[in-house]
Amino acid sequence: MLRSALQPTVSATRAAFRKPTSATLLRRLLSNDARARIQRAIEAKPVVLFMKGTPSIPQCGFSRAAIQVLDLHGVPPEKMKTYNVLEDSELRSGIKEFSDWPTIPQLYVGGEFVGGCDIMLSMHQSGELEKLLQDNKVIVQVEGEAAEKAVS
Amino acid sequence: MPVLASDIENVIRTNLPVTHLEVVDESSGCGENYRVLIVSEAFEGKSTLARHRLINELLKAEISQIHAFTQKTLTPKQWAAEKP
Structure with missing residues (x-):
């Protein structure tokens, strides 16, 4: 009797839990948490690269090209952080949604999304990347400043 | 279901x-790796990032199914200047 009296309540509670409320809430919490994590990640250093593999062992040609471009500009290690998305599947899918960008690598400078490999290469060729890195005080403008100092 | 070069071309043209427009399949036939050159007046006044975002949005379904996608987006003026 007790059991039969309890049953409807239990199943009603279960049904309530199974309804979209708990599921969507869970998903949103997870997504918010991932979002906050990525936000912290992109602000961790002036230059942040989400890539496949590591700078010494890139796991994809596009990620290798991205590292080579940053290397070419002499981005100092202490101003840069890379995240290996292959080691973190949540980050791998999360960063695509976060940046609204479908591919890896992804470059952030000063907490702002710059672009993927194609954009990095074209900005490198046009000189925009160097300027962006200088503006964010990642690298210093060598020639002009050095010459001025030498004169004074 | 492989993505065909003609699928990508159709989406862009429509x-x-x-x-x-050049769509080059660099995956030797498996439809996984495309390089695209698009010359359009629609890119006029847009940054490279904005142009790429526009194309990514158009080709959302296709890009999610392929491994690699490389794009170059030029205005007719830039295209003319690049040609030898």
């Missing part, structure tokens, strides 16, 4: 005024 959504953008195109001066020149």
Whole structure:
């Protein structure tokens, strides 16, 4: 009797839990948490690269090209952080949604999304990347400043 | 279901005024790796990032199914200047 009296309540509670409320809430919490994590990640250093593999062992040609471009500009290690998305599947899918960008690598400078490999290469060729890195005080403008100092 | 070069071409042509378009399959046939050159007046006044975002959005379904996608987006003026 007790059991039969309890049953409807239990199943009603279960049904309530199974309804979209708990599921969507869970998903949103997870997504918010991932979002906050990525936000912290992109602000961790002036230059942040989400890539496949590591700078010494890139796991994809596009990620290798991205590292080579940053290397070419002499981005100092202490101003840069890379995240290996292959080691973190949540980050791998999360960063695509976060940046609204479908591919890896992804470059952030000063907490702002710059672009993927194609954009990095074209900005490198046009000189925009160097300027962006200088503006964010990642690298210093060598020639002009050095010459001025030498004169004074 | 492999993505065909013609799928990509169709999506771009139906959504953008195109001066020149090259879709190159670099995956030796498995449809996983495409390089695209798009010349369109629609890119006029847009940053490279904005142009790429526009194309990514148009080709959302296709890009999610392939491994690699490389794009170059030029205005007709830039295209003319690049040509030898």
